[in-house]
Amino acid sequence: MRPALPQWSGTLAAKAAAFITVMCCALAALLGVLVHVQVTNQTVGQARDQALQRLAMTTERYEAGDPLRWGAGLDPPGLPRQLRELAVAGDRGTMVADLAGRPTMWAAGPADGDRALAVAVDYSQQARTIEGLDRAILWSSGLAIGATLLVGAFAVTRVTRRLHTTALVARRISAGDLDARVNDNRTGPGTKDPARPQDEVAAVAAALDSMASSLQSKLLAEQRFTADVAHELRTPLTGLHAAAELLPPGRPTELVRDRVAALRTLTEDLLEISRLDTGGERLELDTEQLGLLAERVARGAGNGTEVRVVRDVRVETDRRRLERVLGNLVANAHKHGRGPVVVTVDGPVVTVRDHGDGFPEYLVAHGPQRFRTEGGTKGHGLGLTIALGQAEVLGARLEFSNAVDGGAVATLRVAAE
Incomplete structure (x- = not known):
């Protein structure tokens, strides 16, 4: 039995889909990170500039002795410790921290003594802008990945479908159907567009059709x-x-x-x-008793062939062709094997066995081949080839094997009535 086509889990389409998904995710993540970093830096920079400007104005008012406005003061509550230490050391700086549960941009600078002059600027709008941007990046990345995956899967599936068709045609040809052709729409004589480039799948299909x-x-x-x-x-x-x-x-x-x-x-x-x-053979069907037919063939061989009927059945078959198959098998057993030659009928299964050296390995593996000889020994001629061909015409199955204790065994399975 020939192996079936690969399952979906092992197909080129699945691998291509996985590759496209991974690449889309990586690209979306990279672009998302770049956009997030760029927008965040710009937003934070604007908020920092705004806070430093207010700090400069507050410093001027403080030095002029004017009262400080709301949101500014000396060592105000909530001022981050790291920023205060920086200001006390004589430097200016900014930092984003929570103040009463709201994001706040702090700006601080030195004041008299060991105190820091600081201002707080509401950073909630900028934080919401960055969060909204992150959500938009996630949604757009998901949509882009989905759309790319669908388009990629559609494109890859078209290619894999053509590859599967080519593989099926190749299997039909190997099974003997030499009329099978791929006829890819990129290679067909009536549809081929000279201006349209021929892809690799079309080249393979054209080569297979040409070979066939x-x-x-x-x-x-x-x-x-x-x-x-x-x-x-x-x-x-x-x-x-x-x-x-x-x-x-x-x-x-x-x-x-x-x-x-x-x-x-x-x-x-x-x-x-x-x-x-x-393929010009035509069947002449009739109902036959398989055991009686085997006994008639054995008597016609005239070589002392033993017939064992375990279970007899009636079959609808072409008597002349079935006798030809069994006669060739019995003749081959006597000619190339050793006695006793035994024909066994067990329902719709007929076996012909001798007690010689058995069939050659090539014959068991690949079936009879015309006039082939191996190792200088005498070949099997055309008898087995004809038996196999007539069995196919009858719709029966003929198999060749060797018995464990020696001897060649030919097994014919016919359709019972």
């Missing part, structure tokens, strides 16, 4: 070649077979007839494979 077309053309050419060769061989083989029948009896004649029969079988197998490759 090239692969399909090569396979079709191979199928036509195989069919043409088989058809061309039929005529001379028919004549050769007729000529061999006219030869006088003897060992040489038997050898010639045997080789001619082998060539005719190979030619018929090639023709059958070419028909399977082109």
